[in-house]
Amino acid sequence: MDETAAIARLKSCGVIPVVVIEDASRAVDLAHALVAGGIDVVEVTLRRPAAMEALAAIAKSVPKALAVAGTVVTPAQAQQVKDAGAQAVVSPGFSESVDEALRKVGLPWLPGVATASDCMRAVAAGRTTAKFFPAEQAGGPPALKALSGPFPQMTFCPTGGVGLKNLGDYLALPQVICVGGSWLVPADTIAAGDWKRIETLAREAKEAFQKARA
Numbered sequence: 049m050d051e052t053a054a055i056a057r058l059k060s061c062g063v064i065p066v067v068v069i070e071d072a073s074r075a076v077d078l079a080h081a082l083v084a085g086g087i088d089v090v091e092v093t094l095r096r097p098a099a100m101e102a103l104a105a106i107a108k109s110v111p112k113a114l115a116v117a118g119t120v121v122t123p124a125q126a127q128q129v130k131d132a133g134a135q136a137v138v139s140p141g142f143s144e145s146v147d148e149a150l151r152k153v154g155l156p157w158l159p160g161v162a163t164a165s166d167c168m169r170a171v172a173a174g175r176t177t178a179k180f181f182p183a184e185q186a187g188g189p190p191a192l193k194a195l196s197g198p199f200p201q202m203t204f205c206p207t208g209g210v211g212l213k214n215l216g217d218y219l220a221l222p223q224v225i226c227v228g229g230s231w232l233v234p235a236d237t238i239a240a241g242d243w244k245r246i247e248t249l250a251r252e253a254k255e256a257f258q259k260a261r262a
């Protein structure tokens with residue numbers, strides 16, 4: 049999938065679930081529950097040993113979900129997530145070496161940005177869609193609005209402290225294509241295998257996105 053198609057998927061999904069998974073055997077059911085609730089993108093963060101296997105399981109068994117690798121912080125992980133079947137990549141920050149590695153393997157990438165210097169490096173590398181992270185802690189919608197001024201070519205996915213209460217404030221900014229967060233995929237709910245609850249959280253998130261966009 050090329051960058052344009054991947055970004056279109058993020059944009060239409062609206063809310064990107066940021067998954068921290070401890071047990072890869074839960075991954076497929078989790079992705080099915082999200083898809084059932086209208087969320088067809090799953091970002092599996094490489095923060096736990098089970099993450100790569102979880103990503104591979106979703107990529108293989110849940111074709112309706114866009115399998116995204118999150119928390120990719122080293123160039124070596126580019127090939128690993130490609131091999132696992134990732135269709136796009138998200139990072140918490142920007143690095144030239146990760147940019148280069150992802151170009152080599154041909155995966156779309158949202159680097160993380162929080163400052164004007166980050167945005168300058170991203171733009172210099174030809175990366176114009178970024179994760180704004182950590183969104184709330186970096187100043188929230190007013191900070192993102194100010195940061196967008198000098199970078200009219202950029203679009204953003206704010207993540208970090210985003211939830212049902214404030215997603216509308218971000219989506220009101222024209223530069224924001226989607227938001228991300230972990231609130232719709234609580235670790236204890238995944239561990240308990242409460243897929244109905246995940247489906248409900250996904251549906252609520254989708255409805256809040258649609259309402260904000262209406």
Ligand code: 3PG
Pocket residue numbers: 066140181207208209210228229230231
């Ligand atoms: C991320 O990596 O995107 C964040 O950890 C998600 O932030 P949240 O837990 O505040 O939603």
